[in-house]
Amino acid sequence: MQTVRDVMSTDIQYCTPLDNIYEVAVKMREFDVGAIPIVDDGHLVGMITDRDLVVRGIAEKHPGSTAVTEVMSRDLVTLSPDDSVQKAADMMARHQIRRLPVVENGRLVGIVALGDLATNRYSDESAGRALSEISEQHSVH
DSSP states (O other): OOBHHHHOBOOOOOBOTTSBHHHHHHHHHHHTOSEEEEEETTEEEEEEEHHHIIIIIITTTOOTTSBGGGTOBOSOOOBOTTSBHHHHHHHHHHHTOSEEEEEETTEEEEEEEHHHHHTOTTSHHHHHHHHHHHHHHHHHO
C-alpha cells in the first residue's frame, strides 16, 4: 500500500497567526500555490485558500492588514502520513477539497494535493474520480 508520505509535498510555505492576509497573498503569488497553512509553533491551526482571500477577505472588505485568523478555516480535514493514497483521494472527494494538510502528532509535516494523486500511478482512477466529484459539486453552486 502506498502512503500519503510517498506522495506529499514537504517543502511547505506557511504563515503564522501574527501575519496578515496581504502576506498570505504575496506568498501565494511568490510560490505559485493556492493554499497557505497557518502554523503556530509547528502546529497546524488553520488554512487560507485563494478562495478564502476572495470570499472572506476582499468580498467582506477586509484590508490587507487583516489578521490571518479573521479569514482562515479552522475546522480542517487532515491526514496522517501513514494513511493510504486511496484514503486521501476518498477524503478529497467526500469533503470536496483539493488539498489536505498532513499532520503527525499535531505538527504539520506535509500537504497532499489532488495533483500529487493524479501523478501517482497507483491512484490515477481515484484522483480522477475525486476531481470529477469536486468539479461537479462546484459547478452546481
